[in-house]
Amino acid sequence: MPFLQNAWYVAAWTDELGTGSLMHRKLLNQDILFYRRADGSPVAMTARCPHRFAPLHYGSLVEGERVRCRYHGLEFGPDGRCVKNPNSDGPPPQIGTRTFPLVEHHQLIWIWMGNPDLANPAEAGQEYDYLGQPDRYAVCKGYLHLACNFGLALDNLMDAAHVNFLHDSTLGSEALTLAKTVLREEDGVIFAERFAPDGAPSALFGQLRGNCEEHVDHWADGRWQAPCRISLKVGVTAVGAPRSEGMEIRATHLLTPETETTTHYFWALARDFQLDNSMLTEQLGATTQAIFTNEDQWMLEGQQQMLNGESFWDAKPKFLAGDVATAAVRRRLDRLIRAEQG
Amino acid sequence: MPFLQNAWYVAAWTDELGTGSLMHRKLLNQDILFYRRADGSPVAMTARCPHRFAPLHYGSLVEGERVRCRYHGLEFGPDGRCVKNPNSDGPPPQIGTRTFPLVEHHQLIWIWMGNPDLANPAEAGQEYDYLGQPDRYAVCKGYLHLACNFGLALDNLMDAAHVNFLHDSTLGSEALTLAKTVLREEDGVIFAERFAPDGAPSALFGQLRGNCEEHVDHWADGRWQAPCRISLKVGVTAVGAPRSEGMEIRATHLLTPETETTTHYFWALARDFQLDNSMLTEQLGATTQAIFTNEDQWMLEGQQQMLNGESFWDAKPKFLAGDVATAAVRRRLDRLIRAEQG
């Protein structure tokens, strides 16, 4: 299955890309070079030197603006054009490397790998503004490299049903698992919402409330936007009380295909309570990374192995009642990819 | 070359499959899950959950009968049908995973990977009854994972000629090597028999007799049954004496393709003498495993590397006079596979 090209993907967390250094990451099976200009603005270009294919990330940054290839000293400006050939007295050669539109905000660097004329910066994940509002949200975040197709991770994240089983001792809530998923679609964005009134909280929220027994109203509202942007508001409040009186965690899950069988996974949790409790931030971060690594990643990579080279659709997945959100996302994404391929 | 599907293959030694646990093994390029029901009877099913491809062997056994998927908690009965979906109040979904006919006897678990209507349990290796008769035979056995196509191992096992060279210091007998192979075929079973009267015994039998010099009558009677069942009776007796007065070892070699380039190899030696000598059983077992590992496996995997991606037939093997049995087996197996493929 080809990747959707005309879309914003997360390239990196803002703090992954320092000043004065070159960073390489493979995205959608393309080798990309990242760096920051002297003013801090990020630049992305094809990492393969157009001259003779040297990895530009083996090179260096000149005057904080240009990349110098380590092989022959050609220099490329932030627009990808060659601006200097030290091996010749003439003008620089009319060659260049492809650059990619980037948007950096809310701790994330977004990249557009498709037709640049179609790139609208206003569509680059502005819904994650809460990741950059430390006065309103305390955020912990992480990164995982997954040895599976991004689609399997997408399934996992849209899938409330697995939580009670795969994460039985951590995130599971039987009430939420059995709650009906209300699915709606608005402008291509799929919302999958679950509400479980008057039930036991999950172990996590029980702990946060300091009471695992007392019943609560529990919700989990998912949101997917093509191709790989998922957010989930999970919260509890006293039975019958308004949500604003309870506590809510906004879970952000952003996937970017590296290759057909490997995936970059960026995740974050933002909470609107106990903002100054940095110990809690640490704990939530470490616990989440451990759960994703030991439970989800293990399972996702196992699925990839079971596919044994077969594609997802050729393997004929069976969608059950609990999979309405997963199925809706898979089908919509497939339609988008087919439409793009023409 | 596709694998012969409608045939019994060895899946495991009986003692490899415990009670209460799930075992995964890839056979004929398919991931298979094994477990024992509460009554001890073995079950085999496709290890890939039909729902969304989770490895069922990551799951657990429920009430000694059902497999529960670790991902979403779906439960599958020993017939492969889904019997429970904990994420829904409705009836279990009409989905299932494929099961495979098994026969367990004489220390071996046999599996039928082809059309189940054609599976006849009476054909599942009943000729190896001597592996399960401790009052008549002392048995040692083992398992090797080979990084080669099963066909190369098959050649090796039908091939008396290599013994004197590859195993010169251990199993070799020049007399047997030079003996003419008498080949006959009965109901698709190929017999390859060699008899060397009045010659020196192999190092092994010389040692067992306590006399490496004295001449003996030596025999090696091979038997192949499609696709990968080989047994070999090797023995010595005093010159001119009946075989029943000598000593005989029944060597069993059972191969199951894992992938096109890897193979499961189950072997056993059963002897009809010194039954109570458990030290001898240990020694024979350790020696055999060492010979197979250091001499045969090394050679077989070297052949696979020399094929360098080419198929056996494309590489144009030259069959010599000593290869009559090997050639007969290869050709018959190829005919069976072509007939099955239609």
Add this chain to the structure above:
Amino acid sequence: MPFLQNAWYVAAWTDELGTGSLMHRKLLNQDILFYRRADGSPVAMTARCPHRFAPLHYGSLVEGERVRCRYHGLEFGPDGRCVKNPNSDGPPPQIGTRTFPLVEHHQLIWIWMGNPDLANPAEAGQEYDYLGQPDRYAVCKGYLHLACNFGLALDNLMDAAHVNFLHDSTLGSEALTLAKTVLREEDGVIFAERFAPDGAPSALFGQLRGNCEEHVDHWADGRWQAPCRISLKVGVTAVGAPRSEGMEIRATHLLTPETETTTHYFWALARDFQLDNSMLTEQLGATTQAIFTNEDQWMLEGQQQMLNGESFWDAKPKFLAGDVATAAVRRRLDRLIRAEQG
């Protein structure tokens, strides 16, 4: 891109092939066995036993002349014909393994992998006679296994432009880098010559002269012969003085494809000064191996990774003014290969 078949390639350094042992090396994606006959002359044959594909290099040498297969004891003479089958009383089977013309001189063993009728021993690298003249040249040499297509190494070696950048602290000379390349072709051999009068010497020659400041006349004369033979005379002399009064190093670079993405690289440096300074020979050897490993190999393998499975031409290399020699070599080699493929 297929390899050029009708050509001499370096198989090994003379001292890599001892007496009494078998050596295996993969060349042009073929497994080749090498050994020396009793008289010391080298023999090359397909390493795959024609009988049933055993690696002949697992075998042994018999009477210094014949290779005995470890699997079945077949023996092959230096002409590749089977001369003995110990498993049969009859004449040896009419089978054989392919042999290859070899030429050994000047410390190198050359092999012809194409049509043997076209092999002319007089064309096997006689221009490297200086490697075998210890009274006139002091030689250090080495071998690297490169994880890249041989073409990328070829580019590197014909390419004066990279020296000043990739090897800035070691071999670089700005004067030579900016010097114009004079290209000429004689009988299919491409010469690329650079001359930089009255400039600073490279760090290496400055050190050898004991003076890094004083200006010199500097030259670098490259020579390529299809498919993978490159030599380079690099030297300095006092400004205006004849070359014969200066010092010159003859660098030899010989590439042999192992597979499409791996390459054998044989290199040597021969100098015509300080012949008795064995410490200098050691130092030059160690330094060169370190430069090639840490700078060139690192870059070449990086380029291979950036190709990401694409072929060199499909990736559309841009040839600049400084690449005249590289481009000429690539194009001529491509013409030869296309002509050979017909």
